[in-house]
Amino acid sequence: MSEHIVPKKTYYAVFGALMALTAITVFVARFDLPWILNIVVALTIAVTKATLVVLYFMHVRYSSRLTQVVVVAGIFWLVIMLVLTASDYVTRGLLAPVVSISAQ
Amino acid sequence: MAQSEVTAQHAIAHHPALAHHFENMEQQREASTLGMWVFLITEIMFFGGLFLAYSIYRSWYPQVFAEASHHLDILLGGINTVVLITSSLTMALAVYHSQVGNRGKLVLFLILTMLLGLTFLGIKVIEYSHKFHDGLIPGIHFHYEGPHPQQAQIFFWLYFAMTGLHALHMIIGVSILAFLIYFAWRGRYSPEYHSPVEISGLYWHFVDIVWIFLFPLLYLVGFHVKG
Numbered sequence: 604m605s606e607h608i609v610p611k612k613t614y615y616a617v618f619g620a621l622m623a624l625t626a627i628t629v630f631v632a633r634f635d636l637p638w639i640l641n642i643v644v645a646l647t648i649a650v651t652k653a654t655l656v657v658l659y660f661m662h663v664r665y666s667s668r669l670t671q672v673v674v675v676a677g678i679f680w681l682v683i684m685l686v687l688t689a690s691d692y693v694t695r696g697l698l699a700p701v702v703s704i705s706a707q
Numbered sequence: 708m709a710q711s712e713v714t715a716q717h718a719i720a721h722h723p724a725l726a727h728h729f730e731n732m733e734q735q736r737e738a739s740t741l742g743m744w745v746f747l748i749t750e751i752m753f754f755g756g757l758f759l760a761y762s763i764y765r766s767w768y769p770q771v772f773a774e775a776s777h778h779l780d781i782l783l784g785g786i787n788t789v790v791l792i793t794s795s796l797t798m799a800l801a802v803y804h805s806q807v808g809n810r811g812k813l814v815l816f817l818i819l820t821m822l823l824g825l826t827f828l829g830i831k832v833i834e835y836s837h838k839f840h841d842g843l844i845p846g847i848h849f850h851y852e853g854p855h856p857q858q859a860q861i862f863f864w865l866y867f868a869m870t871g872l873h874a875l876h877m878i879i880g881v882s883i884l885a886f887l888i889y890f891a892w893r894g895r896y897s898p899e900y901h902s903p904v905e906i907s908g909l910y911w912h913f914v915d916i917v918w919i920f921l922f923p924l925l926y927l928v929g930f931h932v933k934g
Contacts, residue, residue: 606736606806608806609799609803614796614800614803617796618792618793618795618796621792622789622792625785625788625792628922628923628927629785629927629930632923632927632930634931635931635932636931641931645924646923649919649923652916653916653919656795656915656916656919657912657916659799660795660796660798660912661908661912662905667737667740667741669737669741670737670744673741673744673745674744674748676748677748677752681751681755684752684756684759685755685758685762688759689763692763
């Protein structure tokens with residue numbers, strides 16, 4: 604298996620997409636969207652940009668399976684850290700407070 | 708006699724850059740890439756910790772974070788985003804020219820990447836000095852006009868910790884580029900051996916990705932709220 608050389612054309616296309624997404628994220632951020640849509644849109648665009656960089660600029664799309672597994676495993680561990688911690692902070696106060704026996 | 712023949716053949720086929728513990732150049736290149744990715748994952752995890760801290764404090768004080776973010780310059784942050792993405796393109800093109808063995812263009816694109824990196828750092832210096840003059844450095848001299856200055860201080864603590872660590876990575880990246888430019892100019896890299904260029908590229912793109920998240924989270928978070 605020899606090294607895959609990504610054509611320059613691909614790099615220019617990814618660069619164009621990254622620039623366009625940057626412009627979109629600045630444009631959309633000006634509008635007061637309902638609910639938490641502002642942050643959802645901002646993060647969706649950021650994740651899309653990061654994915655483009657990882658797949659094409661960092662060659663992961665053309666890398667060996669071993670490298671791909673390591674990359675996915677790393678991101679998976681990051682998600683564990685973020686989601687499990689958030690599951691604590693976000694759900695605090697959802698349950699009715701426990702009334703202690705001594706207070707009754 | 709057979710032994711010495713094998714040794715002689717080995718000496719002929721041996722690429723000068725092949726370390727003795729690897730079977731061939733292919734395996735050596737694969738190991739470099741994998742090793743760099745393992746390192747980058749440790750980087751993802753520690754930057755991840757800061758993003759986690761940001762998420763929790765932001766979920767607690769959304770209004771204060773939006774209000775405090777008005778003190779950041781969206782124009783300068785936006786220019787820096789464009790500068791950094793462009794530097795990722797020039798880095799990717801540098802890797803391309805190392806793969807096809809075009810020494811002149813390899814050196815050219817490495818220099819362009821370095822100049823863009825220095826531009827980013829220069830703009831960061833301007834931003835930091837504005838914050839310093841406005842008294843927005845967390846600590847005993849922190850001065851903030853809006854409501855809830857203590858919560859705003861957390862925002863600025865996160866701003867300086869995250870962009871500061873990012874800037875440190877940029878300084879390291881620019882230093883690595885200086886070495887790459889020197890060795891590329893000396894003709895050390897070839898289509899058979901250019902792993903240093905490739906894995907330095909991985910590092911540079913990673914630092915770009917961190918900024919891709921920092922820009923919307925720090926600069927744009929309060930854009931939709933009237934200041």
